[in-house]
Amino acid sequence: MTTALLDDRQVRRIAFGNRLSHWDFKLSPYLYVSPFFILFALTGLFPILYTAYVSVYDWHIIGGQGDFVGLGNFEWVLGQEKFWLALRNSFSIFLLSAIPQVIFALIIAAVLSDNLRAKTFWRMGVLVPYVVAPVAVALIFSNMFGDQYGLINNLLGRIGLDPVGWHSQVVPSHLAIATMVNFRWTGYNALIFLAAMQAIPRDYYEAAMLDGATKLRQFFSITIPSLRPTLIFVIITSTIGGLQIFDEPRMYDQSGQGGASAQWLTITMFIYNQGFGQTGGGQFGHAAAAAWLLFIIIIVVGLINLAATRAIASAGTRNGK
Amino acid sequence: MTTTQAPGWYTRRKAKSAATNKPGILGYAFLTVVILGALFPLYWSFLIGSGDSSTITKQDIDWLPGGNFLKNAAAVINEPSVGFWKAFTNSIIVSTVVSASVVLFSTLAGYAFAKLKFKGSRGMLLFIIATMAVPTQLGIVPLFIAMSQWFHLSGTLLAVIIPALVTAFGVFWMTQYLTQSLPDELIEAARVDGASMIRTFWHVGLPAARPAASMLALFTFVATWTNFFWPFIILDSNNPTLPVALSLLQSNYFVDYSIVLAGVLLSTIPLLILFAVAGKQLVSGIMQGAIKG
Numbered sequence: 001m002t003t004a005l006l007d008d009r010q011v012r013r014i015a016f017g018n019r020l021s022h023w024d025f026k027l028s029p030y031l032y033v034s035p036f037f038i039l040f041a042l043t044g045l046f047p048i049l050y051t052a053y054v055s056v057y058d059w060h061i062i063g064g065q066g067d068f069v070g071l072g073n074f075e076w077v078l079g080q081e082k083f084w085l086a087l088r089n090s091f092s093i094f095l096l097s098a099i100p101q102v103i104f105a106l107i108i109a110a111v112l113s114d115n116l117r118a119k120t121f122w123r124m125g126v127l128v129p130y131v132v133a134p135v136a137v138a139l140i141f142s143n144m145f146g147d148q149y150g151l152i153n154n155l156l157g158r159i160g161l162d163p164v165g166w167h168s169q170v171v172p173s174h175l176a177i178a179t180m181v182n183f184r185w186t187g188y189n190a191l192i193f194l195a196a197m198q199a200i201p202r203d204y205y206e207a208a209m210l211d212g213a214t215k216l217r218q219f220f221s222i223t224i225p226s227l228r229p230t231l232i233f234v235i236i237t238s239t240i241g242g243l244q245i246f247d248e249p250r251m252y253d254q255s256g257q258g259g260a261s262a263q264w265l266t267i268t269m270f271i272y273n274q275g276f277g278q279t280g281g282g283q284f285g286h287a288a289a290a291a292w293l294l295f296i297i298i299i300v301v302g303l304i305n306l307a308a309t310r311a312i313a314s315a316g317t318r319n320g321k
Numbered sequence: 322m323t324t325t326q327a328p329g330w331y332t333r334r335k336a337k338s339a340a341t342n343k344p345g346i347l348g349y350a351f352l353t354v355v356i357l358g359a360l361f362p363l364y365w366s367f368l369i370g371s372g373d374s375s376t377i378t379k380q381d382i383d384w385l386p387g388g389n390f391l392k393n394a395a396a397v398i399n400e401p402s403v404g405f406w407k408a409f410t411n412s413i414i415v416s417t418v419v420s421a422s423v424v425l426f427s428t429l430a431g432y433a434f435a436k437l438k439f440k441g442s443r444g445m446l447l448f449i450i451a452t453m454a455v456p457t458q459l460g461i462v463p464l465f466i467a468m469s470q471w472f473h474l475s476g477t478l479l480a481v482i483i484p485a486l487v488t489a490f491g492v493f494w495m496t497q498y499l500t501q502s503l504p505d506e507l508i509e510a511a512r513v514d515g516a517s518m519i520r521t522f523w524h525v526g527l528p529a530a531r532p533a534a535s536m537l538a539l540f541t542f543v544a545t546w547t548n549f550f551w552p553f554i555i556l557d558s559n560n561p562t563l564p565v566a567l568s569l570l571q572s573n574y575f576v577d578y579s580i581v582l583a584g585v586l587l588s589t590i591p592l593l594i595l596f597a598v599a600g601k602q603l604v605s606g607i608m609q610g611a612i613k614g
Binding site for chain 1: 456484609
């Protein structure tokens with residue numbers, strides 16, 4: 001109808017506009033996601049794939065790519081006593097940090113979920129350590145856990161206990177490093193748990209109360225099972241982070257070798273020292289192979305954790321019924 | 322397993338108070354202890370950082386700060402092997418550029434994934450989420466080879482900035498937010514009015530994304546400021562970021578802890594200020610992310 005009133009030029013302009021808007025409509029989404037994918041392909045995806053390539057070559061920081069060695073670098077890494085020590089240390093530090101952290105974060109979250117006065121103040125308070133850099137945390141705690149003049153040994157001495165070799169011994173050094181991790185992340189995880197707790201419908205608790213369930217029973221039969229996805233999330237992220245730990249153990253002493261007998265050397269420190277270390281570094285093939293091994297370990301442990309957390313959380317549901 | 326180890330006294334008390342949902346004095350006392358624990362290490366670094374080198378070897382701990390903080394801070398700032406102001410400026414530049422870039426590209430991609438229909442979008446998004454599980458160390462050797470030997474950027478801020486310009490988490494975060502909080506009708510209305518795609522994004526998508534974008538900016542800023550592993554590898558002592566500068570401070574042949582811990586505080590103060598201003602948003606950001614996580 002209206003087209004009859006339009007002259008030729010206007011018709012052409014509208015047709016052109018339609019065609020333009022058609023392409024605009026089709027192409028725009030791809031344009032919007034392309035910066036991410038281009039940058040990610042260059043700086044994320046390519047290095048990951050190229051690591052596999054580097055890991056099967058004899059490759060040095062100075063000489064560059066050398067001979068093809070197949071799985072030789074992997075064999076070399078697996079034959080290193082320090083690699084196994086590092087594996088043990090990483091697991092030990094991870095367990096010493098993850099388990100107390102999740103329990104403590106759950107307790108803090110439960111208290112925070114009460115109807116507190118000045119809610120925001122308390123929530124912000126528990127989050128303060130999160131803004132302190134891991135390197136800074138490591139320097140502070142390394143001082144507090146000093147073997148000779150440290151605060152902790154000083155306090156232990158006052159209550160009549162012997163000083164602990166926080167830097168010289170295996171388990172104490174792991175405890176000290178785990179303390180740093182817990183310091184920085186417990187409050188953060190508590191807020192994640194708190195958020196999940198607040199999403200649980202109040203009706204569940206009211207119904208349970210009518211059924212005569214005790215509050216304790218409610219906590220274990222309603223709160224914990226409802227937190228299942230969040231528990232899985234927190235445990236998986238702390239697994240990934242825990243097994244990759246570098247900053248805290250690296251800065252726990254000056255030399256960054258993980259102590260005299262590698263008592264707190266972690267896998268990432270091992271990778272760093274192979275690839276970029278002051279002494280004996282520059283072995284990119286070894287570092288790349290060790291990085292792949294770490295990745296495989298993280299995936300395996302992550303899957304085990306996922307299965308375990310599911311089993312535990314659903315057992316809670318069954319008991320609750 | 323984990324929860325059964327929660328102390329009985331606590332769960333009992335919690336059980337009682339949940340009826341009224343009001344915490345007792347024990348709840349406040351517990352939280353006070355937790356917060357004192359969270360603040361104590363910072364106070365300790367001020368205590369040591371304001372003393373002199375003999376403070377640390379004293380048998381009796383002086384619980385009140387000494388008067389040497391400014392002197393120690395000056396020692397950190399003037400230590401030529403550390404380059405504190407350079408590190409400070411570098412950290413500001415890197416954190417600001419990275420935050421701006423992550424927010425811009427994440428919002429663009431998140432808007433497309435959340436609100437625009439295009440072929441392959443589901444697969445792409447799943448791919449992005451899957452990459453979040455890959456540890457950063459995996460690609461570190463090739464990244465170093467590329468930055469130092471191919472592009473000759475070793476020791477420059479660009480080498481720190483470029484790999485951080487986009488994050489999978491950022492895209493995921495913005496997608497989640499926009500899917501939930503931007504009604505399709507608004508976009509349709511703008512389209513019907515004849516707005517082009519980019520105009521629609523600019524006038525409808527971007528304003529809707531603002532709360533999530535500011536949280537993403539905060540998180541990225543904190544994460545970049547505190548990042549150590551990659552800057553430690555690629556930067557040298559002439560041009561460090563603050564965590565790298567701190568590592569130089571500690572690796573000096575003499576370690577005077579009052580100077581090291583004064584440096585720790587100096588490098589942390591900017592983030593503490595940021596936290597004082599925007600901590601509330603950071604808290605609500607964590608709380609939001611968790612529900613979706």
